[in-house]
Amino acid sequence: DADVTQTPRNRITKTGKRIMLECSQTKGHDRMYWYRQDPGLGLRLIYYSFDVKDINKGEISDGYSVSRQAQAKFSLSLESAIPNQTALYFCATSDLTRTDTQYFGPGTRLTVL
Amino acid sequence: AQSVTQPDIHITVSEGASLELRCNYSYGATPYLFWYVQSPGQGLQLLLKYFSGDTLVQGIKGFEAEFKRSQSSFNLRKPSVHWSDAAEYFCAVAASGAGSYQLTFGKGTKLSVIP
Numbered sequence: 001d002a003d004v005t006q007t008p009r010n011r012i013t014k015t016g017k018r019i020m021l022e023c024s025q026t027k028g029h030d031r032m033y034w035y036r037q038d039p040g041l042g043l044r045l046i047y048y049s050f051d052v053k054d055i056n057k058g059e060i061s062d063g064y065s066v067s068r069q070a071q072a073k074f075s076l077s078l079e080s081a082i083p084n085q086t087a088l089y090f091c092a093t094s095d096l097t098r099t100d101t102q103y104f105g106p107g108t109r110l111t112v113l
Numbered sequence: 114a115q116s117v118t119q120p121d122i123h124i125t126v127s128e129g130a131s132l133e134l135r136c137n138y139s140y141g142a143t144p145y146l147f148w149y150v151q152s153p154g155q156g157l158q159l160l161l162k163y164f165s166g167d168t169l170v171q172g173i174k175g176f177e178a179e180f181k182r183s184q185s186s187f188n189l190r191k192p193s194v195h196w197s198d199a200a201e202y203f204c205a206v207a208a209s210g211a212g213s214y215q216l217t218f219g220k221g222t223k224l225s226v227i228p
Contacts, residue, residue, distance in 0.1 A: 004156075031214060040122075042203060042218040043157075050214075090156060099145070099164055100213040104157040 003027045004105035006091050012111045013081050021076045021108050023091030032074040033092040033102065034058075034066060036085075043090065049074055081112040115140040115206045119219035126194050127227045134189040134222050136204030145207040146187040147216070148178055152200045160202075163187065164209075174198070199226040 004025045013019050023032065030051050035043040035058075045058030047066040055068055063085060067075045078085055088109050092102040116139040126132055138144055145164050149157040161172025168180040178189045187204060204219045 033214075040220060042220040044218075045216075048214060092157075094214065096213070099162070100207070101147070101159065101162055102216055103159065104149075106156040 004091060004093055004103055006089075006105040006108050008108060009106065010109045012113065014113050015082055017081050017112075019078045019081055019110070021089055021091075021110070023074045023076070023105060025072050025091075025093045025105075027093050027095070027103065028071075029093035029095040029103075030071065031094045031096065031100070032068065033094070034064075034074070034076045035090045035092065036060065037088040037090060037107075046076065046089075078110075078112075081110075083112045086110060086112045115144060115208060115215075115217050117204050117206050117217055117219035119202075119204055119222050121222045122220070123223045123225065125225040125227060128196050129193050132189075132191045132194045132198070132224070134202050134204075134224070136187045136189065136219060137185050138187060138204075138206045139185065140206055140208065143182070143209055145209055145213060146178075146180060147205040147207070148172065148176070148187075148189050149203045149205060150174075150200050151203065151221075157203065160189070194224075194226055196226045196228060199224055 007022045033048045034046040037043050049055045049068045052068045065077045091105040094100045094102045118137045147162045148160040163170050163180045201221045201223045203221045207216045
């Protein structure tokens, strides 16, 4: 089984809808991250969490919110989706005691019509 | 703040040829450096990483990279490319120490392999 899983893998939604992307990990890492990837722009950090009670905004947090339900679960929400949030979203995890190397999930492809 | 430049957006090589993907970084001290690969429709897989010590690091799938402080570079190499290496490659840099969670990515280099 994969160490970092994301659901759904693909999602098409309409403008104005609320949508949640979920991430789960079995690596036992404390730190979790959400990124979005756009063609030609690389990956940009949306939110990150060092533990259940420590959540921080990243470079592009506007229009997004997150919830860390447990050490192993980190969800990303779009309260009112808009077309320019169409992108590939990645969850990642890391462990500071193991050099903080980030390991990525398979990604969720989100399309907002 | 750190930054990463991957000068080549797209590279095409023949199968069996050697490969070098360029990466230049900007950071005030010795950074942590990474190469990730993204195959079509897949997530990012860690190829290799550099934190300290030997400046030539070996990774998975026959890849290696060399950290050159004087050139602020961390180029990825492979002596003989296979068709399955066709993918997009991302160089990334993180601050050493307390800022190690802040991973900054380059915009990626897409590798095409001609049979």
